[in-house]
Amino acid sequence: VGALTTGARRLSASTRWSDPETGSTEEAAFLGPSGRGILAFLHRPRSWEIRGGVLLCPSLYEDFQVNYRSELLVARALVRRGFAAVRFHYRGTGNSDDLAGGAITFDTMVDDARTAAAWLSERTDPPRMTTCGSRLGALVASELTRRDHHGPLVLWAPVVDGADFFRGMSRASLLAGVRADARKGRDEGRDDARGASGSAVQGDVERLGNVVHRKSYEDLSRRSLPTGIGAGSRVLLVEFGLGDTGNPQYRDLVARWTADGALVDELRVRKRLLWMLPDKWEPEEDSPTTREVVEGITGWVDAATREPS
Amino acid sequence: MGRRSHAGTVVTTVHGRPERLRVESATTADEMPVYLPAGPEHVFGVLTRPTGPANGTALLCFHAGAQNLTSHRNRVFTRLCREVAGAGYTAFRMDFHGTGDSSGVLVDRGVSGQTMVDVDVAVRWLTEQGARRIVAVGTCWGGLVALVAATRHPAIVSTCLISPPLYFLETGASVTRGRPQHERLSRALLLALRPHVLRLFLSERGYRRWALARARRRIHLGLGGPFSRRRSPMPTDDHVKVSGQSLLAPLVQRRVPIRVLFGEQDQTYLDQLKLGRLPSLEAASEIIDTVITPVTVHRMPTVRSQETVLQFVRDCLARDAAALHTTSRRERAGLLLDD
Numbered sequence: 001v002g003a004l005t006t007g008a009r010r011l012s013a014s015t016r017w018s019d020p021e022t023g024s025t026e027e028a029a030f031l032g033p034s035g036r037g038i039l040a041f042l043h044r045p046r047s048w049e050i051r052g053g054v055l056l057c058p059s060l061y062e063d064f065q066v067n068y069r070s071e072l073l074v075a076r077a078l079v080r081r082g083f084a085a086v087r088f089h090y091r092g093t094g095n096s097d098d099l100a101g102g103a104i105t106f107d108t109m110v111d112d113a114r115t116a117a118a119w120l121s122e123r124t125d126p127p128r129m130t131t132c133g134s135r136l137g138a139l140v141a142s143e144l145t146r147r148d149h150h151g152p153l154v155l156w157a158p159v160v161d162g163a164d165f166f167r168g169m170s171r172a173s174l175l176a177g178v179r180a181d182a183r184k185g186r187d188e189g190r191d192d193a194r195g196a197s198g199s200a201v202q203g204d205v206e207r208l209g210n211v212v213h214r215k216s217y218e219d220l221s222r223r224s225l226p227t228g229i230g231a232g233s234r235v236l237l238v239e240f241g242l243g244d245t246g247n248p249q250y251r252d253l254v255a256r257w258t259a260d261g262a263l264v265d266e267l268r269v270r271k272r273l274l275w276m277l278p279d280k281w282e283p284e285e286d287s288p289t290t291r292e293v294v295e296g297i298t299g300w301v302d303a304a305t306r307e308p309s
Numbered sequence: 310m311g312r313r314s315h316a317g318t319v320v321t322t323v324h325g326r327p328e329r330l331r332v333e334s335a336t337t338a339d340e341m342p343v344y345l346p347a348g349p350e351h352v353f354g355v356l357t358r359p360t361g362p363a364n365g366t367a368l369l370c371f372h373a374g375a376q377n378l379t380s381h382r383n384r385v386f387t388r389l390c391r392e393v394a395g396a397g398y399t400a401f402r403m404d405f406h407g408t409g410d411s412s413g414v415l416v417d418r419g420v421s422g423q424t425m426v427d428v429d430v431a432v433r434w435l436t437e438q439g440a441r442r443i444v445a446v447g448t449c450w451g452g453l454v455a456l457v458a459a460t461r462h463p464a465i466v467s468t469c470l471i472s473p474p475l476y477f478l479e480t481g482a483s484v485t486r487g488r489p490q491h492e493r494l495s496r497a498l499l500l501a502l503r504p505h506v507l508r509l510f511l512s513e514r515g516y517r518r519w520a521l522a523r524a525r526r527r528i529h530l531g532l533g534g535p536f537s538r539r540r541s542p543m544p545t546d547d548h549v550k551v552s553g554q555s556l557l558a559p560l561v562q563r564r565v566p567i568r569v570l571f572g573e574q575d576q577t578y579l580d581q582l583k584l585g586r587l588p589s590l591e592a593a594s595e596i597i598d599t600v601i602t603p604v605t606v607h608r609m610p611t612v613r614s615q616e617t618v619l620q621f622v623r624d625c626l627a628r629d630a631a632a633l634h635t636t637s638r639r640e641r642a643g644l645l646l647d648d
Binding site for chain 1: 336337340341343345346353374375376377378380384387408414415418430437608610611
């Protein structure tokens with residue numbers, strides 16, 4: 001598939017590669033019709049007997065980049081346990097096509113996630129599908145689990161409420177502007193900080209070097225994780241934080257879901273929630289907290305898949 | 310736009326926002342994701358084919374390493390590649406090993422070893438795709454990579470460097486920074502004996518499992534780390550270990566333009582100013598054109614800075630195209646290039 005080898009002496013490039021150590025393959029492809037394509041990556045194990053499929057739904061804006069490599073590491077770790085996994089870029093993000101009008105909405109995100117999930121199913125026919133969503137992607141993952149897959153659900157430092165996500169982004173943006181001002185002793189950073197406080201958005205605004213369209217803000221800020229997740233649902237909630245007290249929003253949700261009959265596990269990782277890429281140069285592979293997240297998620301998916309559905 | 314002299318180079322200051330070229334942008338239909346075998350690693354990239362008549366020139370985009378990916382912040386590279394494809398350029402935005410979607414672990418900032426293997430295969434593949442000339446664009450550390458790549462590959466005819474830490478060239482030794490070492494065993498034990506860690510260890514099965522796995526891995530790394538296959542070998546041919554002057558000499562000889570964009574408050578620029586006289590840059594002053602803008606471009610933190618970067622690259626390409634046009638006319642007129 002996609003072999004670009006054009007002669008013995010030419011470089012053998014391809015849309016996929018195989019890891020000689022594990023025998024797993026990674027394949028990249030643009031999915032969807034022309035002008036509406038998304039870039040997706042399929043990770044599959046050596047064995048043709050796939051234990052399950054995992055759809056990884058990323059976040060948006062700066063968050064998309066902050067968690068990018070960690071999500072790739074989760075996909076690779078899942079493959080080592082015999083799962084196939086798919087990752088993708090929503091339209092309007094990364095290497096996917098632009099959206100008409102430019103605004104990402106919850107529906108466009110869900111559509112793109114479905115496209116990626118369909119590719120995974122078509123190529124690997126997994127016996128069971130797990131959906132994993134990081135940050136804002138948790139809203140998409142929970143929607144797909146409720147409506148389409150009904151399998152285990154991993155919520156990775158999830159955004160409970162879309163409006164909170166934009167508030168956090170605004171605060172981080174404001175902080176970045178203040179830091180830039182302090183560093184320079186001038187007002188150049190104001191571009192980034194303009195309109196960053198409060199929740200009212202008058203038009204397209206800039207947050208952390210990303211343009212947030214008004215329509216995206218209005219649509220996503222009214223989305224939240226469901227208060228009911230369904231009896232018998234299996235959920236892993238991964239929480240980041242440095243304090244000993246957990247996130248009260250998470251506690252409320254877990255209490256409600258558990259009361260509804262869902263089985264919810266929690267993984268607390270002593271890690272600061274980052275809104276921006278860190279200054280320091282450290283491979284994600286070397287980060288103990290990233291390893292904790294990767295091992296925690298893959299171990300849980302492995303165990304949840306063994307249980308009868 | 311004005312020009313002033315600075316540290317032996319021509320400095321151009323820009324203010325305001327020049328007009329953007331109006332061209333038909335490419336979409337994913339004109340693109341192809343690809344993995345290139347690079348020694349023990351596979352580097353990922355996205356090729357954008359020209360949407361109009363090809364002009365034989367390719368744009369090769371290097372991000373800043375670390376936590377970056379092919380599209381770069383707010384899709385700056387995606388936008389750039391699709392835009393220039395409309396003007397007949399082939400474009401390739403790539404991940405170094407250990408970044409984005411590539412394999413491996415990027416363990417150091419050496420502009421050498423596996424990093425140069427990554428770049429070598431990208432240049433080779435682009436030329437195999439029909440590119441006769443390559444313009445290398447790099448941000449921050451990627452700018453240094455672009456510079457070193459240009460010294461190795463005659464196909465690279467021009468470089469656009471965004472806030473590169475050029476002062477590294479002045480070390481005359483190495484641009485490599487060793488990867489952070491693991492904590493000493495005594496400190497690791499002290500950390501492990503903190504009350505909340507002990508409490509977690511005793512009460513949480515999952516944490517216990519993870520901690521034991523980590524300890525096992527630590528021992529494994531300690532014993533077998535140097536022989537591990539998954540880590541790219543440490544640099545063996547550090548080209549920057551030679552002096553900056555000799556590094557840039559081939560570029561001076563080939564008259565490869567080095568176009569540099571700095572924000573006047575960029576840390577990379579301020580660090581360079583602190584060093585004062587930079588002999589290697591002075592020696593190459595005839596090919597270096599430095600543009601200073603009031604906007605911070607290091608890490609492209611704002612949309613305005615991203616637009617400044619995009620406009621800078623557009624200007625570089627326009628100047629290269631004009632120079633190529635002039636050369637072609639002179640060649641057609643039968644004049645010697647050195648006239």
